[in-house]
Amino acid sequence: MVRRLPEYLMIWVPLLLSAAHLISFSIWTIWISFTPSTLVPVTGWVGLRNYNSVLASRNWQIAFDNLLLFGIAFVLLSLITGLVLAILLDQRIRGENVLRTIFLYPLAVSFVVTGTVWSWLLNPGIGIEKLVHDLGWSSFHFDWLVNRDMAIWTIVIAAIWQSSGFAMALFLAGLRSVDTDIIRAAQIDGAGPIRTYWRVILPTLWPITITVVVVQLQFAISAFDLVRALTNGGPGIATQLPALVVYDLMFQRSQLGRGAAAAVLMLLILLAVLLPYAAWRYVQRRQAAHA
Amino acid sequence: MAALSIRALSKRYANLEVLKGIDLDIESGEFTVLVGPSGCGKSTLLNIVAGLDRASDGTIEIGGRVVNDVPPKDRDIAMVFQSYALYPSMTVRQNITFGMECRHVAKAEQEKALANVAKLLQIEPLLGRKPSQLSGGQRQRVAMGRALVRDPLLFLFDEPLSNLDAKLRVEMRMEIKRLHQRIGATIVYVTHDQIEAMTMATRIAVMHRGVVQQFADPDTVYRYPANLFVARFMGSPPMNSMPARLEANAGGPVAVIGAGRPDEVRIHLQDYDAATSYVGREVVLGIRPECIAEGDRVFSAATGAPVIVTAPVELVEPTGAETIVLLRLGGEPAQARISPDIRPTPGGTASFALDTRRICLFDPETERLIA
Amino acid sequence: MAALSIRALSKRYANLEVLKGIDLDIESGEFTVLVGPSGCGKSTLLNIVAGLDRASDGTIEIGGRVVNDVPPKDRDIAMVFQSYALYPSMTVRQNITFGMECRHVAKAEQEKALANVAKLLQIEPLLGRKPSQLSGGQRQRVAMGRALVRDPLLFLFDEPLSNLDAKLRVEMRMEIKRLHQRIGATIVYVTHDQIEAMTMATRIAVMHRGVVQQFADPDTVYRYPANLFVARFMGSPPMNSMPARLEANAGGPVAVIGAGRPDEVRIHLQDYDAATSYVGREVVLGIRPECIAEGDRVFSAATGAPVIVTAPVELVEPTGAETIVLLRLGGEPAQARISPDIRPTPGGTASFALDTRRICLFDPETERLIA
């Protein structure tokens, strides 16, 4: 036992620190969500009051609706974008390395910068719309950023720009690891490129797809910096998202208890996404074990 | 009619010439086996025939039509891969019908063809399963089914049995052979297992370094290997080869192994007319291990008495069904296959009978069979 | 002294009993081969001996010391894996000396041991290379070197040759055998290649479903298989087995195959005393394919004349060195190995000689050898 102490320390200390901080922080937040804390954490018990007021607030309701829309639209579109890019790059095209770098580099950029730059580009007064107007096409209209109904889509655009490279990378790797013989078999069977992709190659990618969906969903749910820099929840409160609401309540509005309640609600949303995934993984592993 | 004609086919990858002027004519209904060591170009040749790779030079005709520029799906071929290459996301049923679906075959017809093949291969109970739920042998059978359902001009098999264990391999080998006899298809079959080659082929093409070394029926390949490479490649343990001198003699030439040594071995060559021109020169003498047996063996159908020699024994390996003995003939090492219940002592000497009817002589320069 | 003693060893994984009370005593200097079909527990047993897995029950002694609780590195063993498991990031030299480095052997001593081993295995020119720059055979040799350099009480080999091609396998087989003879090490060797087992072992342990079916020298295993499983597992093609009736007769019992049929085959059992108690009962008769040969074959050292039968031929498979014939004896299917130049016609009949000295009888209930 003593002989193996260093290795136990090396294994357990980091893992335990990591696990412990996650568990204790979560418990702490849950506790705070039941207290009347405002500026700083205080003890006390207010039952579900914080939850009720968060759930009743327009901010949260809009944020929740937005999350549904944003989550679904962003995940689907970035999945499709990533897949399309991967398939295009898979065609043995010239300059693949350069293109791959181009699609990946947004990952290197901070969300704040992404949000700021896209807010320039998408702003009709100073960005693309103005450019097109100055070029002479004055009826061109692209004002999503300041349009209540469309502003959420600007976040979708910026988020896709930033993270579809990740999906692309995973899909590309997946495409490249498909057994060549299978593709050859399909050719001999008489399948054209489209049918080959659709029927033979893509169905083998769905474990990757699940990974991509989970990672992107996690991104969608915790999207914060990007939104703050791009729309800051506006126009009005049209692009509120739960992460924004949590931060706002906790730190801007000094309503720590409510913020914690919102955070706990966010965690519940996360669990709603993760539990089915975990269950799926479990079933997968069970099946693998039986095969 | 030639089902497949390959003329002056070559294939280069950058600076590497993988196939060098291959010529092959395969008749309809033939079972041709391509054998050769790893990397000799077997798969490349098959892929070019299938249209999955392009030839650098030469022409390919399938059923009398030049197909160099015809895409794989229009070549009327079916192919079975070593890895089976079953579509992992489709059921067995879908795997088999996918090709028909691509060719827009009517549903009813698909069903009929599927039912036939499934019955033939006895995979009816598996139709609803995914490939991952099948055993190796079952997968192999499904891969066969996918090819069989097409009824093509030409079947291409790329080492279809090499992923199976020994027992299953023997079974599937017989099954494929029976299948060939039943449907009379034209088959080109790649393997590097010589037993498979010998037992299944109507003709064997032995390849080495991108060149077809010999293309003949199995007996000819085994009995009269075109050169030393073929001689050594076919058969396990391989044919023994040793330098020998041809001397003139009354009843035809005599091959002398270890000439001048006290234990020199003299072999009268019977019916080996071509040998006369080599009299007085060095040759390479090839003798198969099964032609060296224990001293009291009577080789069946032998017309004359075997040559009996006494030779030093170096190593004895009983395999149960026979005993492999490493001995020295005129100082040259050779392997013998003797009866399982005879176990000479390593280090001592023993008497061996040589079946001299099956001896091959090779030119030491060109390594070609002297014939 | 027993180099390795295994007593009542069992291993359970959750609800699966992989090893069921294994007992083995292996003498110092022995070459023990573990054979058995895939999944029978060979690797599990080896891993437990190596200390990489824990036994659920039973004890293991190495060199007289109970090692159940000794970590692998202190058991004084060396192990070679099927995958070789060479350290990919180290050179050959480092791969071989890594173990000594771990045991803090002095540099000079390391060098000496390395030089010895490298010379023995002829890998001196490879010492500076990485495993990825080696061929299969070379890798195998390095893996051996890593084990040899330790000079341990016990060598464990887990299918060390199964990743090599046929030719290399034969060569390496001989090399390992020579090595064993030279250094006289105690070796436990796992394989599922019976030729390897037969030719290398001083004793073979045949395993099936977590139980040792037979533990004996190769000849005994081949000649007197303890039960039908062993009989069928060892040998390729496997031993023919068919139901037969024992009838009393003057010169000892007679086994009748297909009794009552016009083509019944009657075999006088010589020297098979144990058979008498089964007279009048059904048994399973086992006869090896090489004991069925063409009609004019003289089995060497045979004391009596062979039984000659005329039997229908179903399938003929010439392999070059011999011809495998599927025939029917008294209606029961059987395989025969006959001379390569004899090719009976499938569908017709031919005459076969049976070597009756080597017949085995099995109890149909217990499937055990009647002995």
Next chain:
Amino acid sequence: MRRGVMSSDGRPPMRDRSFAPSRILIYLVVTLFAAAYLAPLVVVVLNSVRTNEEIAQGSMIGWPQHMAWRNYLTAWSGFCIAETCAGIRPYMLNSALITIPATIFSTLLGAVAGYAVSLWRFRGDNWIYGIVTLGLFLPQQMRLLPWTIVLRDIGLINTLWGLVLIHTIQGLSFTVLFCRNYYIAIPHELIRTARIDGAGFFRIFWRIILPLSSPILIVTVIWQFTHIWNEFLYGVTFTTGQQQPVTAALIALSAAVADIPQHGVQSAAVIIAALPTLLIYLFGGRYFVRGLTAGAVK
């Protein structure tokens, strides 16, 4: 083991022999995508050499009238954050001082833990591994205050080491996940042989596993480096004045709400600040894709 996932051989000819029109279409679409992905970068680069006046009088998108290279000088060492007029240079250094150790620690510890979880197995490993990877999903806003309390209690508040600690521990979620998924594909025989050879946990790690780990280490290093480098919230909350990371300096430049925006200098600063991460992707991108496959698709 990871045989040529990205190698280009083995592609069937189907994909490179398609008839010309479809090739042209493919190139067209790829080019359009590439243009869209590059647009923001181009805009920032152009703006970085435009003067503030030029931007204020025109729009954010435009060709520079005269190259205002000064912007880079100002951004690098000129502009003021309150009384300090040193540009973003000192803050770049701070970011490096936080990012480099945190990246190294989280990668190394993650590698050891991933190695332990995947190749050694111990009681409860799956549980703890599951919890640790859940950390990927815990929103960081939620952790800000607890970290404050923790840093206070261990006396690391307002120090760079406090941030290193935070990023190391939080980074473990990612590094452990990816390292484990990578190591799980390493043959167990390697470990077994080494154990018989007499090597212990650490020797096996250092001598055998680590040399095999470069693909996944590249992934975790790239990932950790960019995330920590780009982090802002903890960076401003847990540092003071001269210790702040470069993201804080960038924000200081852009969030002067009551002033004329300094878009030119801001753009130049953004580019300088993003250079380390951009370069990392530029040079490491290819390995990133390769290692990602190994690490993520399990």
Next chain:
Amino acid sequence: QGAVKPRLTAISQWSAGSDGAAITALGKKFEEKGGIWQHSPVPGFTTEMMNKLRAQIIAGDPPACSQLKGPEIAAWSKIAPTVDLDAVVAAAGYEKVVAPDLAKLHKPGGKWIALPLQIYSTNMLFLSKRAMDKAKADKPPVTWADFNDLAEKMKTAGVTFPVANGGTRADDGQKFEASLAGISPTAYRAAAMNLDKKALEGPEIKAAFAQMRKITNWMDPNVGAQPYAINLKRFVDGDMGMLIMGGWAQGVLRNAGFKLDDFVIAPGPSDNGKPVFLLNADAFIFWQRKEPDLQAGQMLMAQLVMDPAIQTMYSQITGSIPVRTDVDLSGEGWSDGQRRTAAALKDAVASNQAVLSLAHNMAQENGLTAAMIDVFTEYAKNKTITPDQAVTRLAEAVEGSR
């Protein structure tokens, strides 16, 4: 004292621009007096600054003084001990020169714990000279009716957007508070400052929302979340007409290179003709420290902040007006706008029309303010919300975050 060298640790969000310049100048003065100035700017939103402050308070290491304003002073003073400044304030005779409403905010428990530094009015009206020329107007509007007339005139005269604007939350808040305060300072006091339930649902609120809708209709809808400063050029060029903004816009305009005669500054519209002053004051709160040098630093800082010369210097840099009502603005270095602002403040104080800005967190604690601004900003961006609905929503928002 004497032996220790005064030292001050301070945090603020003033990191750049004129704010940065002003605090830097203040630091210089502090150092001239022999102190050690350790200012730590926290860039970003106010939230980040407060996060930082909170973190330091939780860590038991608050700065000697920090930027904080309005009712937050009272709120934060409850979570950590503050310095009693009564003695220094009394010594400087400061209390009588500070507007009473303002003074109250800085002595929540009856004792001075924080000191205001500068004052802005958030409802100043900036008029573009060129736009006025286009509309042939020469006088700034006094009432909302005047304002609306002028806007219409500008619109017809070809000014694309009669109202220049930004798109931030504070911007939208300012539009409302300017409207309401201009319509009725009394109602503003009751509703915005005292959260009187009845006043919150009163007719003035509805009228204010109606006025705000008019204003937003004249604004450029494309501004998005950009700050108002992005439009300064269009404003000066006469493409936009009027800007309702805090006094700080003057400094920004001048920093951007525009001249004083490019624009006119006037008090925001007030229907009763007398200026309404929406007070926004920046302040420092002083946290209790044990270190003698910090304590000395705090005293020094307090003296400096109250010093008329320092206040003059500070306001001249930022464009604000001094907290002290006794500073003479007639001299060099003051702009007309500042003078007019100071005069307006005096008038407003006299007529009890100086009220605390809601949009800039002077009237309510942050939570309430943010909840109310939610309503304003949504109303500004969503023209389908009727003033009636807005009134209801505002009342609900107040109720919901009490």
